Structure formats: structure tokens, C-alpha cells
Amino acid sequence: MIGLVYALSILAKGIQTPQETVYAGATLIDGRGSVPVTDSVVIVKGRRIVFAGPRNAAVIPGAANVVDLRGKWLIPGLIDMHVHLDEDISPSAFPLFGVTSVRDVGSRLVTIQKLRALAAHGEAMPRIYWMGRNIDEDKPSWWGAVAVKGPEEVPALLEDMDKQGVDGVKLYTDAGPRVSRAVIQDAHKRGWPVTGHLQRTRPGEASELGIDNLEHVFTLFNELGKPAPKSVTGYLRGFVTAASTDLTATSARKLISTLKSHGTAVTPTLSVSLMPVLGERNSAKVYDGWATMPPGWSKFWKSSYWSFISTAGWKSSDYATAQRAYGNYKQMVRLLEAERVPIIAGTDTPAPWVLPGAGLIHELELLVDAGLTPMSAIQAATGRAARVLKREGDVGTIQAGRIADFVILDADPLSDIKSMRRIQDVYVGGVRLDRAGFHTKFESAKEPPPGKP
Ligand SMILES: [Zn+2]
Secondary structure, eight states, X not given: OHHHHHHHHHHHHHSOOOSEEEEESOEEOOSSOOOOBSSEEEEEXXXXXXXXXXXXXXXXXXXXXXXXXXXXXXXXOEEEEEEOGGGOSXXXXXXXXXXXXXXXXXXXXXHHHXXXXXXXXXXXXXXXXXXXXXXXXXXXXXXXXEEESSGGGHHHHHHXXXXXXXXXXXXXXXXXXXHHHHHHHHHHHTTOOEEEOOSSXXXXXXXXXXXXXXXXXXXXXXGTSOOOOTTOOTTHHHHHHHHTOOTTSHHHHHHHHHHHHHTOEEEOOHHHHHHHHHHHHHHHHHHTTTOOOOHHHHHHHTSGGGGGGOOTTOOHHXXXXXXXXXXXXXXXXXXXXXXXXXXXXXOOBTSTTOOTTHHHHHHHHHHHHHTOOHHHHHHHTTHXXXXXXXXXXXXXXXXXXXXXXXXXXXXXXXXXXXXXXOEEEEEETTEEOOHHHHHHHHHTOOSOOOOOO
């Protein structure tokens, strides 16, 4: 990976950005859900966009460098709203697939500092919005979390997180309602968004407490379905509950209307409910001819570290249960979308068989399969995601004033979301990535990731 890092930094420095560059002729999809602008002009000065709109409204500077994008589509750089960088060997792969920003939902400060230092030295790296370590209660329910004894310990914890420079916080499974309330109120005073992967606090309750975002559509089923019998353990438990849930029941309608009235966003992370069940061989088909799974990662994903989301020992009836549950997850996403509950795109990369970058594009395909329009799926990873991050002034849309992170596609993603796979170019802060040089190195990466630190 060191060789790769070095090569990328040379490439990034070798490309000069002129004072003003005009990207002309593409169909512009701005990330806000606006009607696409055919024959658009996007003008970039330094790292920011200074104009975006139809050609006849643009004043094109005489000395500008003009990039002809006729026959192409220009979309905002994508945001993966659910990643874990602590476990990832190659965050540089995100921008390769057009993912120019990520929201890290639970890593250590040391990891974030290391990656930001690499980015400062020119390595291709997504912008990292960091939610600190997950907040639990009593004791951490996994190694990436920190726990408070009760709400009285919340102000000191958030003060500490403030000093570390977090961009928001994430509540974790064992945080109860009193701690959740204290965290949400304190974080909001600091201007931070709050998300949660919740269990002890019910998602509907958290929505009423003002949480901004809920992670994993499967957590919504915890308050709708019957808990699985004690004999069912591990990854299968959630599927058993979801498979038997009736989404036409009053409780489901009530939860959806609560989320709607409070404007609580949901990150379904369909990838992490699907890919570990598909397993290595079927996941490879998802990426066939498009992205390659490096052998080192395959080894890592089969290691015991991932036993908490493993299908080891599953019977064929268990796979059928998971399939029924997945059908209900899709149905829930469709119902939420119909009620305009904001759906946000996130993957849980690097969960087994979810590749950085390519995994998000696949998540958008899954969201479309669940019932979103391609336009809405793109918004889930652009403008809508940026609003949940509270960073809509910087990223997520193609508008004057925003950072010039954008992706050029060879085909229309609105007529077929699979066109998102047809990336011609990725620009980060106005600088074009050399993706051709990157591909080979990425695919030949041999080392397994470090996993648990
Ligand atoms: Zn996660």
C-alpha cells in the first residue's frame, strides 16, 4: 500500500488546476433533485464551484481552460454515510468509485488523524466526517464504543469529543432513553448531528427525542416484530424477527408516521443485510467485470473477526428466513420513501463483501430495487446526505460555493442506475484523479487489513 500511496501523491501533485476551469456540455444532475440541465456549464475556481447552470446563463471567462463534456453526465461526488475506517485497508478506493466523502460512524481518533495526514500529503482520500466513537451505556458493547454510566457523564464525554474535533456523534445499541436524550440535547447545542444504531432506546422513541438519523433498517424491526427465541443466536437473530414482522400492522404505520413527523432520516444499509448472506461467490457476481475483490480482503472477511455477521452453520431454512427478512427490509424502505422519510445511502463498509466505493454504488442499486427512483437514490448519497451531515454548504450538490467534488459518467444514471458504474472521471476539490493508474494497484493489493487493533 505504501507504493500505492506514493504513486497517488505524485499523480495528484502532477495535475495542475488552472485558475478557472469550465466543464461544458454535460447533463447536470445537481444533487438537489432539480430537473437535469442538458448542455450545462460548471465553472470551478481553485477548489470551489463558482457557477453551475445552463450554458445560456453562464459567463465563460476568456482565459479559462474548457473541458468538453458533451454526451456525458455530471453528478456531485458521492457520500457514503456509513463506513468504519478503523477496519479498512484502502480508503483510497472510495474516490476511485466516485465516493469523495464518507461519514465514519465509529473509529478511533488515531485512525482519523492518520488518514487526514495522508490526505494532507496528497493521497487520494475521501473527505472524512467523523462521528467519534460510538456512545454506549454501562459498558461498551463492542471494542469501538465508549460507555457512560448515565446521563450525568454525557457533558464531559461530549466536551472531550469536541476537543477531538468530531463532526457529530453516534448512539450505540446499549444507550438507554435517558442517555440518548442527554446526548441528543448536548450535541444539538454544539450544532452536531446525531445518528444511532439503537436497541435499548427504541428507534421511534429516539425520533421523538429529536435524533437526526437512524442507522440500519433492520433496527426498526426490533420494535415491530417478536424477539427471536433464545436458541437463535448471532447474525440470524435479526432476520428471524424481521421475517415474521407484518408491515401492514398499526405499529409499523405508527413508527413510520413518527419518523415522518420528526423528519428523522434512515440509513437502510441494505448492503450489510445482503452481502454477508450472499457470501463470497455470489458477491463476486455483483462486482463482476467492474470491481475486483483483492485476495487479502477475501481472507480477512473469512476470518473469525467477522463471526458476529457470519452465516457459518446456517441451514437452508435459515437462508430462506434471511431472504424473507430482506424482502421486508425492502418493503420498509419503500414505505418510508412513499412517506418522504429521508432515505440516506450508507454501506457499513468494510463489512464482508462490501467493497469501499463500489459498495456504495451497489447500495444505490439496492435502494432502486427497493423502490427509490434513480434520482432519489442519487440524492440519498449527495444533497440529502449532506443535509444530514449539516455540511450542505460544502458538499453534496453542484452549486456555486460548494467544493468541486464531482463525477463524470458515460451514461445516464436516471434511465438506469447501473450507469453509475460507468465512471469516466472523478474530481476532488477541482483536481482530477488518475483512476487508470490506481486500478491496477488496487486490484493487486495482497496484504490483509489489520482488523481489530
Ligand atoms: Zn456500522
